Amino acid sequence: MAKRYKHYAAFLTFALALVVALFLPARGQRLFPGEIEIRQALERLNTLGSVMMIGAHPDDDREVLIAWLARGRHVRTAYLSLTRGEGGQNLIGPEQGDALGIIRTEELLASRRIDGGEQYFTRAIDFGFSKTAAETLTKWPREQVLSDVVYNIRRFRPDVIILCFTGTPRDGHGHHQVSAIVGKEAFAAAADPAKFPEQLAYVQPWQAKRIMQNPFGIQGPGANKEADKAAPPEDRIEVDVGDYSPELGYSYGEIGAMSRSTNRSQGQGSPERKGTQKNYLVTVGGDKATKDLFDGIDITWNRLPGGARAGALLKQAQDSFVPAHPEALLPVLAEARTEIEAIASKTKDPLATKKLHEIEETMALVTGLSFEAQSNASVTPGGNLRVGVTAVLRSPTQVTLTGVKLTGIDGGPELNVAPTVLVNNQPSQYTLNAHIPENQPYSQPYWLELPKDGNLYAVRDPREIGLAENPPALEAHFTVKMAGQEIDFARPVQNRYTDQVYGDLTRPLAVVPPVAVDLTEHSVVFPNNGARQVEVTVRSNAGKASGDARLELPPAWKSQPATRHFELSATGEQATLDFELTPPLTAAEGRVRAIAQVGGKDVAQGTQVLLYPHFPIQTLFPSAESSLVRADIVTLSKNIGYIMGAGDEVPAALKQMGCEVTLLSPADLAAGSLSRFDAIVTGVRAFNVRADLRANYQRLFEYAYNGGTVIVQYNRAEAGAGPAGGRGGQAKQAAPPQPAPPAPPIPANETGFLDHVGPYSIHISNERVTDEDAAVTFPNPQLSLLHRPNEITEADFRGWVQERGLNFADKWDDKYLSVLSSHDPGEDPLAGGMLYVKYGKGAYMYSAYDWFRQLPAGVPGAYRMFANMLSAAKAQQ
Numbered sequence: 048m049a050k051r052y053k054h055y056a057a058f059l060t061f062a063l064a065l066v067v068a069l070f071l072p073a074r075g076q077r078l079f080p081g082e083i084e085i086r087q088a089l090e091r092l093n094t095l096g097s098v099m100m101i102g103a104h105p106d107d108d109r110e111v112l113i114a115w116l117a118r119g120r121h122v123r124t125a126y127l128s129l130t131r132g133e134g135g136q137n138l139i140g141p142e143q144g145d146a147l148g149i150i151r152t153e154e155l156l157a158s159r160r161i162d163g164g165e166q167y168f169t170r171a172i173d174f175g176f177s178k179t180a181a182e183t184l185t186k187w188p189r190e191q192v193l194s195d196v197v198y199n200i201r202r203f204r205p206d207v208i209i210l211c212f213t214g215t216p217r218d219g220h221g222h223h224q225v226s227a228i229v230g231k232e233a234f235a236a237a238a239d240p241a242k243f244p245e246q247l248a249y250v251q252p253w254q255a256k257r258i259m260q261n262p263f264g265i266q267g268p269g270a271n272k273e274a275d276k277a278a279p280p281e282d283r284i285e286v287d288v289g290d291y292s293p294e295l296g297y298s299y300g301e302i303g304a305m306s307r308s309t310n311r312s313q314g315q316g317s318p319e320r321k322g323t324q325k326n327y328l329v330t331v332g333g334d335k336a337t338k339d340l341f342d343g344i345d346i347t348w349n350r351l352p353g354g355a356r357a358g359a360l361l362k363q364a365q366d367s368f369v370p371a372h373p374e375a376l377l378p379v380l381a382e383a384r385t386e387i388e389a390i391a392s393k394t395k396d397p398l399a400t401k402k403l404h405e406i407e408e409t410m411a412l413v414t415g416l417s418f419e420a421q422s423n424a425s426v427t428p429g430g431n432l433r434v435g436v437t438a439v440l441r442s443p444t445q446v447t448l449t450g451v452k453l454t455g456i457d458g459g460p461e462l463n464v465a466p467t468v469l470v471n472n473q474p475s476q477y478t479l480n481a482h483i484p485e486n487q488p489y490s491q492p493y494w495l496e497l498p499k500d501g502n503l504y505a506v507r508d509p510r511e512i513g514l515a516e517n518p519p520a521l522e523a524h525f526t527v528k529m530a531g532q533e534i535d536f537a538r539p540v541q542n543r544y545t546d547q548v549y550g551d552l553t554r555p556l557a558v559v560p561p562v563a564v565d566l567t568e569h570s571v572v573f574p575n576n577g578a579r580q581v582e583v584t585v586r587s588n589a590g591k592a593s594g595d596a597r598l599e600l601p602p603a604w605k606s607q608p609a610t611r612h613f614e615l616s617a618t619g620e621q622a623t624l625d626f627e628l629t630p631p632l633t634a635a636e637g638r639v640r641a642i643a644q645v646g647g648k649d650v651a652q653g654t655q656v657l658l659y660p661h662f663p664i665q666t667l668f669p670s671a672e673s674s675l676v677r678a679d680i681v682t683l684s685k686n687i688g689y690i691m692g693a694g695d696e697v698p699a700a701l702k703q704m705g706c707e708v709t710l711l712s713p714a715d716l717a718a719g720s721l722s723r724f725d726a727i728v729t730g731v732r733a734f735n736v737r738a739d740l741r742a743n744y745q746r747l748f749e750y751a752y753n754g755g756t757v758i759v760q761y762n763r764a765e766a767g768a769g770p771a772g773g774r775g776g777q778a779k780q781a782a783p784p785q786p787a788p789p790a791p792p793i794p795a796n797e798t799g800f801l802d803h804v805g806p807y808s809i810h811i812s813n814e815r816v817t818d819e820d821a822a823v824t825f826p827n828p829q830l831s832l833l834h835r836p837n838e839i840t841e842a843d844f845r846g847w848v849q850e851r852g853l854n855f856a857d858k859w860d861d862k863y864l865s866v867l868s869s870h871d872p873g874e875d876p877l878a879g880g881m882l883y884v885k886y887g888k889g890a891y892m893y894s895a896y897d898w899f900r901q902l903p904a905g906v907p908g909a910y911r912m913f914a915n916m917l918s919a920a921k922a923q924q
Contacts, residue, residue: 079295082370086294087118087163088409089368089376092383093361095398096122096346099205100164100261101196101230103222104173105132105151106310107211109261110162111303112326115288117163119299122206122346123401125165127199127513128155129192129226131494134173134849138314138732139659141694143900145495146655146667148173150312153662156515157309162302167203167513169195170494170504175849176817177221178871180214180228186502187225194243196233199513201250204397206344208234208258209328217262227260234258234332249510256344257333261326282329284336289324300324311661351399357386373413374442380410381530407534415441416469416536420453420523424542425559425666427589428487432556434479434540436462436523440469448475449533450526453540455519457484466528481521483558489652490557491668493517520556554664559588562615563654564596564643564671569696570905571639571673572703573630574680578607583624583641583671587615588654594645596624601637604675605629613643630677636846636907641671674905680704681836683918684725684756690716690740692733692760700902701728704914713739721746726756726917731899734762734804744803751806752887756920759804761854761895764811805893806886807860814877815895816851816869823851826865826878832892833866835922837915843908852896855879867896883919890919 079087098116102108108126117124133148142150152168159166171192177183200208212218214227236242238254289300297305297319304317328340336342348358360383364376384406391399411417417439426432434453440446446469452461460479469475488496493514497505506512519539526535541553567582583596595610611624628639642651652668687706689698698708711719711727716739721727727750733740740747751757804811823844825833833839844851851869856879865878881894894916901909915922 082373083294085368085370085373085409085412086365087121088405088412089361089365090121091123092402092405092409093348093358093365094121094346095348095350095402096120096207096341096344097203097205098122098124098207098209098340099200099203099255100124100126100209100211101129101226102126102211103129103220103226104135105130105155106307106313106315107223107226108155108158108164109209109211109303109326110158110306111288111300111324112209112261112286113159113164114162114302114306115286115290115299118295118302119290119292122341123165124163125167125203125205126155126159127167127169127196129169129171129196129222129229130173131168132173132313134175135313136693136732137312138693138736139312141696142657143903145669146657147312149492149657149665149667150659150662151310152515153657153665154309154312157662158306161309162306165203166515167199168515169199170506170512171195172499172502172504173222174502175819176815176853178817178874179216179221180224181221182817183221183225188501188503189229191503192225193229193232193236194246195512196229197237197243198246198250198509200233200237200255201246201253202513204253206256206346207340208255209340210258210260210331211262213260213262231258231332246509255333257330257336257340259328259330259336259340261328282335283327284338284340286326286328286340287323288326289320289322291321298322309661311659351390351396352394353386353390357383357390360386374415374444376413377410377444377530380406380413381532384410384532407536410529410534411536413442414444414446414529415439416446416527416529417441418523418525418536418538419543420521420538420540421543422521422540422556424544424554424664425557425588426483427559427561428483428489429485430483430589432481432483432521434481434521434523435476436479436525437474437476438469438525438527439472439474441472443471444529447528448525449528450524451477451479452524453479453481453521454524454537455521455540456481456487458482459521469527479523487558489560489668490517490520490555490666491652495667520558549660552663555666557666559654559666560650560652560668561589561645561648562587562592562594562643562650563652563668564641564650565653566639566641566671566673568673568699568703569903570700570703571628571675572680572700572905572910573675573677574682574704574910576630576632576677578627578629581606581626581628581639583611583626584621585613585615585624585643586621586654587618590618591616592645594643596641596643598626598628599640599642600628601635601639601675603631603635604637604639630675633677634679634907635675635677636905637675639673639675676905676907676910678907678910679837680907680910680914681918682706682914683836683921686723686725687917688715688721688724688727690727690729690733690737692730693736695731695760695899696903697728697730697760697899700910701913701917704910706917713737716740716743716746721750721755722753724750724755725921726758726919728758728917729760731760732762733760741803748806748886748891751889751891751920754888754920756889756917757891758916759891759893760898761852762804762811764813764854805859805863805882805884806891807862807884808858809856809860809863809882809893810858811854811895812857812879813853814855814857814879815853816855816871816877816880818871819847819850820845821851821869821871823867823869824876826868830864830866830883831922832883832915832919835915836918837911839908839912839915843911845908846906847897847909848900848904848906850897850900852880852894855895856882856893863893866892866894885923888920890923892916892919 131148132151210227212223212227291298301319304319307317348354419437448467453459494504521540563586592615597610598606607627613622657665863882866881868878870876
């Protein structure tokens with residue numbers, strides 16, 4: 048912790064600079080460059096208001112309102128999300144849990160780069176859908192979540208707090224309700240020095256002027272009536288966030304839609320609407336706003352002692368800006384900087400310090416001054432790193448480079464350059480060689496470094512709480528003299544590379560282990576007491592590496608051999624090491640950890656790289672652990688066809704049961720032989736995202752009619768989700784399906800209509816069971832599905848994770864039989880989570896239970912039940 052935060056002040060300098068230098072993290076993504084960026088920076092410099100918005104999840108933010116505030120009103124605007132959304136679904140890949148939380152974090156940062164806001168979090172973990180605030184608060188420690196919200200408020204110091212929700216059941220999700228409940232408490236607690244006094248070592252109490260609610264923007268016909276339900280006219284203010292900005296060339300509605308569309312993992316692509324978009328804000332605490340959310344708040348420089356002169360100079364800069372010669376603003380900006388520096392020094396007000404960093408970045412912006420620090424993508428502790436630094440001046444202005452140094456490591460090198468006058472458009476380049484200490488921590492996201500504390504992340508340093516991502520592993524500090532003033536500019540050391548499709552990109556420098564150690568499976572399943580091979584992969588991250596790998600096992604589990612030696616000769620080279628693992632004779636569960644000893648040190652982390660086109664590459668280091676499951680599992684079906692949907696890890700789990708799994712292509716669905724398979728399984732949301740499946744659903748049902756087993760995992764409920772015949776409705780004829788009409792031309796990863804999920808009508812709803820421990824009963828206990836080849840009991844539904852299931856059917860043809868029924872506390876039983884029908888010679892099932900979570904998590908009963916599902920057609924014969 049001390050090493051990471053030895054230069055914490057330098058990190059804060061960098062973080063503040065990002066507010067002005069909007070798109071430093073990723074090249075080629077500057078939405079408003081040049082003249083527009085300068086105008087925005089000048090307007091923001093002369094505006095001292097701030098707003099913090101509070102919600103529960105990454106996609107709860109009101110991007111249009113953020114864009115209107117940050118880019119239209121030019122006030123500092125932040126979104127505080129209680130969670131990183133790790134419990135949600137993933138429409139773009141198989142990642143769940145921690146990795147999905149990183150994806151959604153990066154998607155929010157991409158959103159903020161567009162709408163102009165800032166992003167913060169608490170330590171609360173998204174444990175999945177929750178129906179009530181009471182349930183949520185049984186899993187989140189209320190005082191600790193409140194403490195995090197208070198800390199974020201005290202650090203950010205907003206004038207106005209806006210809640211995305213009301214704190215009542217009308218919010219739906221229990222997390223939503225709690226975000227408002229805790230937000231209201233934090234409004235008062237942040238101002239009370241007796242509350243969380245340990246924070247006062249880093250931040251000071253802060254009283255926002257008011258706290259307001261902004262339930263979803265209300266617009267269109269009947270808008271006033273809907274708004275009246277939220278609050279009477281005299282208690283609310285109305286803002287039109289759909290205003291058009293000639294300066295930006297977009298309305299704030301269009302910018303907000305661009306911002307929201309970065310939430311690709313959640314399928315949040317949004318139309319860029321033009322025209323009026325009314326939002327209503329209701330004061331729920333503090334001074335009541337009657338006309339404007341900043342009523343009674345001075346958002347000019349007059350709010351700071353001695354600030355009038357700085358405000359006047361900045362107004363002069365705005366009025367005298369000539370786009371063809373922005374460098375002409377340097378003298379007046381330098382004079383304003385002197386004023387702001389004096390105010391910051393005298394008052395110690397964080398707002399003045401913040402504006403000091405903003406004006407320095409604006410001075411670089413108007414002079415075309417650019418700094419970069421480039422290196423390899425990764426380095427290991429004890430390794431050496433070559434860092435190329437570049438300073439470029441792109442205007443006829445006199446700027447002198449006086450020094451460059453690296454921070455973030457002990458003994459970071461400093462380049463004592465002779466004062467160098469930068470020449471217009473001529474890069475000045477230097478090289479620094481850094482030795483990385485042996486004890487340098489890996490670049491693991493700070494909230495994943497320690498074991499979780501229930502449904503809360505644990506962090507090493509309280510100052511980390513709220514940060515969206517780690518401080519840079521290394522920073523380059525460029526010292527320059529311009530307009531008679533010496534200024535330090537911090538830039539992260541990054542890897543810059545060219546992608547043939549996406550062009551010029553950057554990724555963060557990562558400090559990585561010398562080797563990456565991985566177990567090839569998330570869970571290792573033993574369907575009997577026979578031994579089986581377990582594969583451990585060891586990959587070099589830093590040239591030559593040699594050592595010994597071993598397995599750390601629970602008692603009664605045995606490994607042969609005890610260790611395996613490996614020799615790797617180059618970075619990226621990988622060795623696969625086989626161990627024979629013998630389970631106990633009886634049912635047992637546990638964890639296995641793979642460890643590689645290299646240079647006398649144990650490494651037990653893998654390396655997972657998240658590579659998506661809409662955010663910079665991210666690296667995390669998951670523990671090299673897997674679940675061990677010894678359970679009696681019999682499977683009659685061995686040859687499985689799998690139709691991958693949005694992405695899941697069920698095929699790997701099926702292989703653990705001894706199945707051979709073939710992923711079916713569009714060509715397979717259109718014309719391939721399906722009869723070779725014992726069972727065919729559709730992946731999660733497969734009907735939603737695969738047009739080829741919707742086009743060839745009749746072949747799937749024909750396969751079942753002729754003796755195969757078809758299992759359809761959950762799909763999202765959408766408008767037009769198919770004929771809702773209802774319980775007891777008229778059954779369709781049980782005859783081989785006729786050829787299907789062509790599916791509508793809907794691209795992959797866009798939601799299609801679910802007209803043909805089953806051979807008879809099924810209506811998919813949004814009903815779900817969120818309590819993973821909810822009782823499960825058997826409405827039709829006589830079904831062979833519950834007895835062959837494995838005898839299923841209530842014990843098979845113990846130890847589940849996150850939830851029972853989602854998108855249950857709420858209406859279905861009476862030919863279907865309900866297999867399982869469950870419900871959350873206080874609710875009616877839901878029997879539509881798993882439906883079965885004997886179809887011709889075969890079997891069909893719609894199952895919305897969370898097999899895609901339970902199987903990779905190594906839940907024994909889930910494997911036994913799924914084995915019966917795969918065997919359904921054979922077992923019913």
